[in-house]
Amino acid sequence: MIRSRFLFMAVVVLAAVVIVGGTGAGIMRHILSRELPTNDTQYFYIERGSGLLRTSYLAQEKGLVSTRWHFMLAAQLLGMERSLQAGEYELGPSMSLRDVFDKIRQGERYFRRVAIPEGLSSKEVEVLLRQSFGLDTKGLVAPGEGTLLPDTYFYERGDQATSILKRMTGKQAELIAKLWDNRAPGLPFDTIDEALTLASIVEKETAVAEERAMVAAVFVNRLRKGMRLQSDPTVIYGITGGIALGRPISRADLNATTPYNTYRVAGLPPTPIANPGRQSIAAVLNPADVPYLYFVADGTGGHAFATSLEDHNRNVARWRQFERKSRP
Template identity: 55%
Template sequence: MSRRARPRRRAVPRKAPPGPLRMLGGALAAIAAFAVVAIAWVMWTYGGPGPQAREGEVTTVVLPRGSGLSTIAGDLADAGVIRSRGLFMAAARLGGAAGSLKAGEYEFRSGTSMARVLRDIQAGRVVRHLVTVPEGWTSEMAWEAVHKAPVLTGEAPVPAEGTLLPDTYQVQRGDSRSTVIQRMAEAQDKLMADLWPKRQPGLPFDTPQEALTLASIVEKETGIAAERPRIAAVFVNRLRSGMRLESDPTIIYGVSKGRPLGRGILLSELNARTPWNTYQIDGLPPTPIANPGRAAIEAVLNPPTSDELFFVADGSGGHVFASTYPEHQRNVARWRQVERQKAAAAGAGR
């Protein structure tokens, strides 16, 4: 028997293993894809919206003095302000900001980008707190306001009366109380150094300290800005003529160191010979009775020309002025009538 011839199998060509160039190309493509993804992530993480909490929520971060870049980045990440501590550090180093980040208290709204966070800290856009010293406050009152500010640190002695400039001062968390009070004193020194050389010639006082003392009396006599120059002129005229100033606020200072009495002045207080009672002493008191503001100081250093020597309350919050004693007595009588009418109305309303 003849054997059937077996069909020949076709030879399947084997695939050649990829060559080195193809392998390199694939690797480069993978690296490029990874790089694109990485760059996109970096750009989004750095420049895009930061971590989102509740809309409008603000996160406060306090960066202590002496904090290095690593500590700052860690504090921001721990507070949820930035997503990546490492990326923040890298951006700060590459951008040249690593050595210029400023300590302090910062507030960041939810979603603030890392780029904005870095710019704010480099620029030192810290939270500013305010301490206000109104015109006419005593130095002890100002001292109390500074010591009640919870963001300030340390202790400070009560400054001398009349040595501070009333104003609203910006302070930072961690500032020392002694430094803030020193700023207030330096602000007044600077103001007096500017105003004293421009004073009117022939004034009846010789030193900036005496000017501040008289300005403090003017400050306490009226809360109406337009009246300060006129009241200053009355007191300057009285000093020039040798008359006593007879200012009620100087009596109060001798009794309560400037704290409101909450009542009228007693006859015994009027007659008490304290160092500040200008009904009992000649000339100026030994110290100011408050911290005068700029307007009161300017009024004393450049009072208007006037022959007025008296003033009394007019019943509406202001004063009525007079050049002669008889005229003043008539004004006082009218004021007494206003007082009686107010007392009667108060009694009827009970």
């Protein structure tokens, strides 16, 4: 009798274990397969050095699971409790918790990007990097003017801003080295630094790609003739050091004594005034074969070019007439 009762109880306990285990597995399958409770794209960031417990708390805070234990149990069930790759992951509203773990397992991290427009000064690039979400800006200092290549740069959350600067300087050095070897003969400058200085002026003078080689030719022709460059952007740089002037340039600005005022100082400024892009660098190293010595805005976003001062003055008069008509 006692033996029969013992066998009966053993069967009951075994059955209970099977039932509970099956139920638990079913619950976990449900937790892993149901869609995330969000209607928007969100970003799940696992910091470097985070363990399972800390990541589980974050998953709960982000609403990926209703309780951290679900995330912990799911990680253990999938054999990932020790292989949660650090990084940021982009999660969509139709994804499940299993999809989240699959992304982490496969290392499908989300890369952010920062676009550096042509013609920004190094100070402006520094400000842009400081405003870029997720970058560690510790130790960030504006580099030398003209040493960065404007482009779109991708990074991961938590990356050092200084590492992006290194990529910018490396790409610029690589580009200028290639272009320098194929430069036109007889240019009125001897070094890469001088080429970058002139390229930065071209960059600031026109945003029209088709004009850059002609604008470069104007400055190259003026240098050959010993004429002053008379570039407004150089004057502004001498006053602000690379920050926007915030107002129209004045006669007093043109008369200001700075090493960058190319109305008063002959030749090139001592350094670039911005970070030029590929097209401006290429234009300076291979300027258009034109005799122009002057240019002025033409009211369409481009410029009118002239060889003689007389023609240039007529273009200036047309520009001033356009300005008057455009005023409210």
